[in-house]
Amino acid sequence: MDKWMNNNNFNKVLAIALSIILWAMVHIDSAPTTQSTASLESKIIENVPIQLTGQDDDKYEYSMDAHSVRMEVMGKSSDLIYVFSDAYKVTLDLSKAEPGTSEIPLKYSLPRGVDLISITPKQVHVHIEQRSTKSFPVTVVAKGTPAEGYRLGTPVVEPSTAKVTLAASELVRVAKVQGTVELNGENESVTEKRMKLAAYDANGNEIKDAVIEPASVSVEIPITLPYKSVPLKIGYTGSLPDSLVLSKVTPEVGSIVIYGQEAALASVVSYEATIDLGSINGAGTSTLKVDLKPPDGTQDIAPQSVNVTVVASEVAERTLQDIPVTLEGVSSGLSASVTSPPDRTISLTLSGASSLLDQLNKDNIKAVADLSGLSAGNHVVPLQISLPSFIELSNKQRPSVTVQLYSPASSASPSATPASGPASTPEPSTEPVSSTSSGSVDEPAASANNGASVEPTSTASPDGGGNTSGDSEPAAQ
Template sequence: MDKWLSHPTAMKILSVVLALLLWAVVHIDTDSSPQTVTSSIDTKTIEAAKINIEGLDADKFALTAMEPTVVRIDVQGKLTDLLSASSIDDYKVIVDVKDVKPGIQELPLVVKLPKGIQLVAMSPRTVTVQLEEIVTKTFDLQVVAEGKPAEGFVAGEPAAVTLSTEAAGPGIEVTLPKDDMQRVGSVVASVNIEGADKTVTDKKAKVVVYDTDGLEMTNAIVDPGTVMVEVKVTPPFKKVPLQVRYTGTLPDGFSIESIKPEIEEVTVYGDQQTIDALTVFDGVVFDLSKVKASGTFKVKTQLIDGIKSVDPSEISISVFVDPTVTRTFTGMAINMEGLAEGLTAVVRTPVSGKYDLTVSGAESILSKVEANQITITASLAGLGPGVHTIPLDVVLPAYVQTVAADGQPLSVTIEIVDDGSIGAGTGVETPPDETGTTPTVTPPATPDPGSGNGNAGGNAANSSE
């Protein structure tokens, strides 16, 4: 090898090769060499970028129409930036409706892009919007029961008992565009009672707005959006007049000035046949012996045959009492009824043929009683000739009682004679004022507590209802 390198020809060849290499290094053009690095810029197309609304005063206006709702955008940027902004939500297309007046208008679109990405193209670049003024109005809520209760039960009127949220005022507030508000037909909450056998309570119901054609207005904003409703599901029921029955007597020295239940009707529940036949409810019995002074007394209702429940179950009765006073009406006519044909009756005792009647009651009541408000009747039905002691039937105004001497029943002595024997030596004459007929005074159908009755001779509250 050393011999080869030391050979003159070899040295010459090596020198030429080195020279060529040095020349190539010095004269080669690096700018003319092929590009070996790939570009980092890329493009991206978003076919349906959503148009967002900004600047809308939702308290005054509603966006009722917008065309189009999406746009096509072309963007470019570094591949790394495009990859990091992969979601469509990163590309925001905005229309600003601030200070826009109601009506239809064409507005420009603005694009907000992620950092490092630029817009190349957008189609379209404008959007047409329609704004309408919105209004709020209060409506009455209709609660509707859907379905049927269990067999043998009936449903009452459904009602909203509480609101699930606090509204600004009574009723339901509905917010709609002004033109739509004119089409509101009803505001309804529905509750299902299918198969129910007891009252449906605390049932949450959605409030729905319907137009005049019965279609739901889905763009309506309602406050409150839900309500709590109740539907009474009961046996058949009926409202009937209340008739209070009385028992016992007031303490000595007191008389009733007025007595009145707080209500005049009650609702009774029972089988259909029973309530159909019922005309009055008398299942309230008030014991007068419990009254020691004026006041309000509570009395439980009592169930009668066929009645399952009564509403209300307790009645308040207001009672006013005053010290008892007496008053005597003198020369009262005695009406005789039921005398058989061909007979004549003559009052023998009292000899005057008239009756002096003493009555008792509260002073405020007795001071207003007139004689023509009192009727005294003697029944002669079925009696033949002879002398008879006849008990008197006395009809008095409410809260007035008869007072009998020595506690004896009120009565008169009447002689009945055969008309054929008159003038035939009997010496019996018929006073002209004792042959009159029954007066046209009709006793009350249901006497009040304290109405007098001469047959009893005492406190007539025992027979009052």
């Protein structure tokens, strides 16, 4: 053996032989196996999704005429059967696409051992449009109902607006941004609830492709008993010192809200808050706090207390002349005339704050003689005197006039200017006429109007006292 191994020629032959064997082994393994057409099968794969690459969704809106393809492939049965369908990939490269409409060929990748026969479609029409953004107010829709007898208040949304991003041609379709809150018999307010938003067109159809920022908002929906807003009136108890009179009364609110069932609320037309004038010791401005309680049969009230600003002033007097007398209530078929005083006017001495008295003129005062139920003849008729707020008659005056009632067909000729017909028409006045009062009240009433100076009308009684016990009547806010 050593003899052969030491033979140089033998070694050369052996090396050549080994090289030929190795070459043959490598080329036999790497040579493609010849397959007959009969050993291959074809397969159709439907709805292979088209995957987008290179798109800029923040800047552009893309629309295509196809979103999936049909592929027919060929390969060995084992390759076709055991390869999952998601191994077949089709992509659409949008990285170089420009705004407008273009036709872009599709790219694909197949599992090993599988060849493509056909792909439908081979290319896709793509429309690219610049995105636009617009803000819309957020609206809330409540589905369902609260507990029986309760009602929904106005929803509070935070934030109250949302931005919608769409292609410019689609953005013009957006009519509203809206969310829905489900209700199921709640008897208390819905708070801290997240509400998902969606964009809708004018016909109420959701626009699916809209990008909304934020996608959801926080919403609160008040759920309360039925309620009613009524004017706040100011009433009085106690009295001021003799040297003082009221000149202004101003509650901080003009109306209050009462909560309760509908039947209980129906009879509530106003609410009176009473202040104690006895707590005021000197001239100047005072602030009095009044606690408010729900009226009988109701459940709640808001606010539960109110501050009332009261201004007291030193009492002063002023006399006004030539105040006209108005006749009212003349029976049908009769005429009337004032015989005393013959000029059909009166003078009155009034008391109140000097700042209010200085503003008075005879047009602010109304003197009415009510002739209702009186027959023909002469009658002494007490006058009903309507005065501005916080003004009274001084010295217990009892103003009256003498009136003659007569038939126009009578031969009697009254000496004074007559007032004929069922009733004479008084001069226009900003103050209403109150009914005759049987006595005076020490302190006047007050009214307020949305925090303005209180100016109710007071009516003097026949005995000269000023009836000023009416309440303030502010307008509801």
